[in-house]
Amino acid sequence: MLDNHAKLLYFFSKAKQVTGRKKLQKMIYILQQCRVPFEEKYQFHFYGPYSEELTLRVEELCNLNFLNEEKEEKSNYHQYHYSITEDGATFLNQFEVNIPEIEDRINVLQDCSARFLELVSTVLYFSYLPREEIIDKVHTVKPKLKYTDEEMNEAFQFIDELQDKSSH
Amino acid sequence: MAYKDEQLIEEKVFKDPVHRYIHVRDRAVWDLIATPEFQRLRRIKQLGTTNLTFHGAEHSRFNHSLGVYEIVRRITNNFADRERWDREQRLLCLCAALLHDLGHGPFSHSFEKVFKLDHEQFTQKIILGDTKVNHILKKVSADFPEKVADVIAKTYSDKLVVSLISSQIDADRMDYLQRDAYFTGVSYGHFDMERILRVMRPMDDQVVIKSTGMHAVEDYIMSRYQMYWQVYFHPVTRSAEVILSKIFQRARVLYEDDTYQFQLEPTHFISFFEERVKLSDYLKLDDMIVYYYFQQWQEEKDDILADLCYRFINRHLFKYVEYNPDPQINAGMELYQLFKKAGINPDYYLVVDSSSDLPYDFYRPGEEEERLPIHLLMPDGGLKELSRHSDIVEAISGKKRTDHKLYFPKDRIQAIEDTELKKRILDILYGKE
Numbered sequence: 001m002l003d004n005h006a007k008l009l010y011f012f013s014k015a016k017q018v019t020g021r022k023k024l025q026k027m028i029y030i031l032q033q034c035r036v037p038f039e040e041k042y043q044f045h046f047y048g049p050y051s052e053e054l055t056l057r058v059e060e061l062c063n064l065n066f067l068n069e070e071k072e073e074k075s076n077y078h079q080y081h082y083s084i085t086e087d088g089a090t091f092l093n094q095f096e097v098n099i100p101e102i103e104d105r106i107n108v109l110q111d112c113s114a115r116f117l118e119l120v121s122t123v124l125y126f127s128y129l130p131r132e133e134i135i136d137k138v139h140t141v142k143p144k145l146k147y148t149d150e151e152m153n154e155a156f157q158f159i160d161e162l163q164d165k166s167s168h
Numbered sequence: 169m170a171y172k173d174e175q176l177i178e179e180k181v182f183k184d185p186v187h188r189y190i191h192v193r194d195r196a197v198w199d200l201i202a203t204p205e206f207q208r209l210r211r212i213k214q215l216g217t218t219n220l221t222f223h224g225a226e227h228s229r230f231n232h233s234l235g236v237y238e239i240v241r242r243i244t245n246n247f248a249d250r251e252r253w254d255r256e257q258r259l260l261c262l263c264a265a266l267l268h269d270l271g272h273g274p275f276s277h278s279f280e281k282v283f284k285l286d287h288e289q290f291t292q293k294i295i296l297g298d299t300k301v302n303h304i305l306k307k308v309s310a311d312f313p314e315k316v317a318d319v320i321a322k323t324y325s326d327k328l329v330v331s332l333i334s335s336q337i338d339a340d341r342m343d344y345l346q347r348d349a350y351f352t353g354v355s356y357g358h359f360d361m362e363r364i365l366r367v368m369r370p371m372d373d374q375v376v377i378k379s380t381g382m383h384a385v386e387d388y389i390m391s392r393y394q395m396y397w398q399v400y401f402h403p404v405t406r407s408a409e410v411i412l413s414k415i416f417q418r419a420r421v422l423y424e425d426d427t428y429q430f431q432l433e434p435t436h437f438i439s440f441f442e443e444r445v446k447l448s449d450y451l452k453l454d455d456m457i458v459y460y461y462f463q464q465w466q467e468e469k470d471d472i473l474a475d476l477c478y479r480f481i482n483r484h485l486f487k488y489v490e491y492n493p494d495p496q497i498n499a500g501m502e503l504y505q506l507f508k509k510a511g512i513n514p515d516y517y518l519v520v521d522s523s524s525d526l527p528y529d530f531y532r533p534g535e536e537e538e539r540l541p542i543h544l545l546m547p548d549g550g551l552k553e554l555s556r557h558s559d560i561v562e563a564i565s566g567k568k569r570t571d572h573k574l575y576f577p578k579d580r581i582q583a584i585e586d587t588e589l590k591k592r593i594l595d596i597l598y599g600k601e
Binding site: 001002004005041043044045046047050052053055056057059060063064065066087091094137140141143 | 286288321322323325327492493494497498500501504518519520522523524529532539540570572
C-alpha cells in the first residue's frame, strides 16, 4: 500500500532539498533509466520526458504534509523547493522501501544544472537509437537550446559514469 | 495524381452526436479508417469501466479518434490562410489525429499498470511495423509513417503540429471532454468549442489563444476540472478498476503456479504474463475477449479469481472509505493483519487507490519549463500564461485536491463469523476507534 509514495519519500530523504520541478522530473527519470524502480510513467513533452503521475504524486505528498513545498516568486514564473517533513520521515520509517543505494547518484544529479539534466534525460529517452541519430534527434526536438558538441559529449560520458555507478 | 493529394470523388460523412458530421475527403484518411488496426478501436471502450457507473458510457476509441480527426480538420481549415501555417502539414496533422490512440488496448489503464506496458509504444509499433496502416502511410511517402509516429510521440520537429494533437488545449482533450460528457449524460463538460477554434492562432512552436477568447477557454478549463472529479475520478469506477487490476494480477500468479490447472487456459494473456508480447498478440485483444475470459473464469476452481470475476461481471464491487495515510498508517497495517486472520487475502481485497493512480489531469500552469501552459496572445503581440490573466483559472489551478481511498469487500467482512474480529475491522474502517 502506497509503495510508490514511499519510494519518492525515500528519494527526498536522501536528496535533502530539491529545487525546481523540472529538475525533480529529470532526476527521477534519469534514476529510473538507471534501473532504480520508480514506477511513474513518463511521456515526451516540450521540455523532455515528463511524468504527470509524478507531479500528482508529489502534490499528494505535499497535501499529506509529508513533503514541504516552498514557492519562490521569480520575475515571470514561480520556482518550487521540496524537502521531506518530520511526518514524512515518520511515515517512511514504517516502510521497508525496496530500493538500491541511490545517495551517490542523487548527489551527482543535484550538482547538475536543469539545462544539462534536460539534455541527459532527452539523450536517455532516445537511447534505443545509435549515438549519431540520438544527437540529430536532440537537435530536432530542442533546436532552441542549441546544445554544443561539447555538451553532447559530456552528456554521453555522464550517462556512462552514472550507469557504471548503478551496476556496482 | 499523387496518393497524398488524392481526393474522394464525393465527400464521405459520418454522423456524429458530438460534432454532428465528420467529413472525409482525403483518400489516405478514408483508407486508414478501413484498416483492421483502426476498426479494432470499435471494440475498445473509450472509458473502460466507467459504464458501470454511468451506463451510457459505452462509446469507443473509434468514435473518439474520428472526433479528434474532425476537430483537427476544422482547425487546419481555419489556419489555411494564416501566415504562420504551413499547408503542407495538413495531411500529417489529420493522420496523426486519427491514429493518436491506435495502440490502446482493452481497459488499458489497469492492463498497462499490471503488465508494465505503454499503449504509446504500441501506437508506434502499429504505425511503423508491418501493418495495413503502415502500408497506407507509406503510399503517401516513404518517410510519412515516421513523421506520423513522431507527431504522436511529440518528438516531431514542428512543435505547432504537435501542439494541435497534444497540449493543454488540444483536439484530443476537446473531443474527449465533450464526448464523455455526452455519453455519460452529465451536464459538465460542455464548452463553446467553435469559439475556441475561432480564436486559436498558429505561432512558431505552439497554438495560442487570442486574448479576447479567454472566457471560452475558462469554460473549457472549468469543464475539464468538473469532469475530472465527477466522472474520471468517480469512486465507483475506481472500485471496478481496482477489481480489474486484481483479476489480471491473480490470473498471472495462477499461471506462474505450476500446480494450478486453469479450466479455461489464459491463451490470449500468456505472452503478457511471460513479458514477451508481440504486436500480433496485442492486436488480438479487445474488450470482448477480456469479457469472455472473465465470464468463464467465474467457474474457476481458484476462489479468488472466480470471486473477483463474479464481482466484475455482475457489478458486485468493493466498498470504500476515505483513507488518510498520515494518522491511519498504523490502522492500515493492523487491517492488513486482521484481514489475513479472517481468511480474506489482503493482497487482493484491501487496496489503497490514490488520485495519482489515474490517467487524467487538470490544468496546472506549473513552473517555467516544466510543462507548456496555455498562452494568451495579447493585443500588443506578447504572450501571457492563462492563469496570470484569468482569476477563475488561477483559483482552480491553485486549489490542489488529491485523495486516497481504501477499497474492500464489505460483504465478505459482514460474513466473518468471529464477531470480535469483525467488529474490530469495521471499527477501524468506519472510524469508531
